[in-house]
Structures are given as C-alpha cells and as structure tokens.
Amino acid sequence: MAGLIAPATPEHQRAEKVTWAEALRISIDFKNGQLWLLLDPDVWIWPIRAKKDATDFLDKRRSGRFNKEYNKLLNAWVQVILGLGELNADTTLSVFESGSTAENPSFKLTNRTAFARRLVR
Structure with missing residues (x-):
C-alpha cells in the first residue's frame, strides 16, 4: 500500500495518498422474531475512489x-x-x-x- 496515490479526477481536483484502517461494518437484521446486531470486520480505504486501485492490497490483507x-x-x-x-x-x-x-x-x-x-x- 505504501506509495499508492489516488489520482486527480474531474470530481476530485487533487491527487491524494491512499490510507487504510481495520474497520467494522455494522448492520441490524430481524430473523426468527429477534433483532440481530451484525458485525463484519473489514478493511477501510480512503479515499473511497481508490478502492479499485487498492484491490491487490485489500485481497492480500483479507486473505x-x-x-x-x-x-x-x-x-x-x-x-x-x-x-x-x-x-x-x-x-x-x-x-x-x-x-x-x-x-x-x-x-x-x-x-x-x-x-x-x-x-x-
């Protein structure tokens, strides 16, 4: 991930260094008459537009x-x-x-x- 840069685009005028962190997705579901708090560990990438460019890093980190x-x-x-x-x-x-x-x-x-x-x- 070191040195990965999200390039400038028409929507984002400046290139940005890509950063990451361990993260947690949280959702709520209703099954079998009960509410369930669903937690899903994940890896967060910023800026979000760099996710495609960070696919190799994400795959390796999650493997x-x-x-x-x-x-x-x-x-x-x-x-x-x-x-x-x-x-x-x-x-x-x-x-x-x-x-x-x-x-x-x-x-x-x-x-x-x-x-x-x-x-x-």
Whole structure:
C-alpha cells in the first residue's frame, strides 16, 4: 500500500495518498422474531475512489481470514464495543440512566458470536 496515490479526477481536483484502517461494518437484521446486531470486520480505504486501485492490497490483507482468524477479529471488535472480556457475557445498553421503557428503551446484547466449528465425527 505504501506509495499508492489516488489520482486527480474531474470530481476530485487533487491527487491524494491512499490510507487504510481495520474497520467494522455494522448492520441490524430481524430473523426468527429477534433483532440481530451484525458485525463484519473489514478493511477501510480512503479515499473511497481508490478502492479499485487498492484491490491487490485489500485481497492480500483479507486473505486468510477464515473461521478461526475471522473469529479472533470479531471477538476483538466485540470486546472493544461491549467492553466484555469473558465469553458468553451479557450487557444491557440504554440511552439514559432512567425513564420508562417508552422513554428509555434498553437492549440486551451478548458477546457470543456465530462462529462455526467443524463437527467431530
């Protein structure tokens, strides 16, 4: 990635040095009558227009992120977000310290991930 420059374009008048960081995509889904917070470790590229030029770097950085390695990254992000170090721990988050359920909804989160292991036969 060293030395990669996003060229100037009609929309962007100056060339820019390309930078990257470990990142986390966050989304919410509703399945089986429950809300699920979905976390997906990723690599962030800036400026965004350089993503095509950084394909080789992104492929190399993301390669090898299968089950065990991906789960380690995911657990690290869960610990950063929830601050829970122990396995299968729960925490409750709410916006305010007090108030009725309608005024101050709370959300119970667990740090258990959906990591899949090979079945022993």
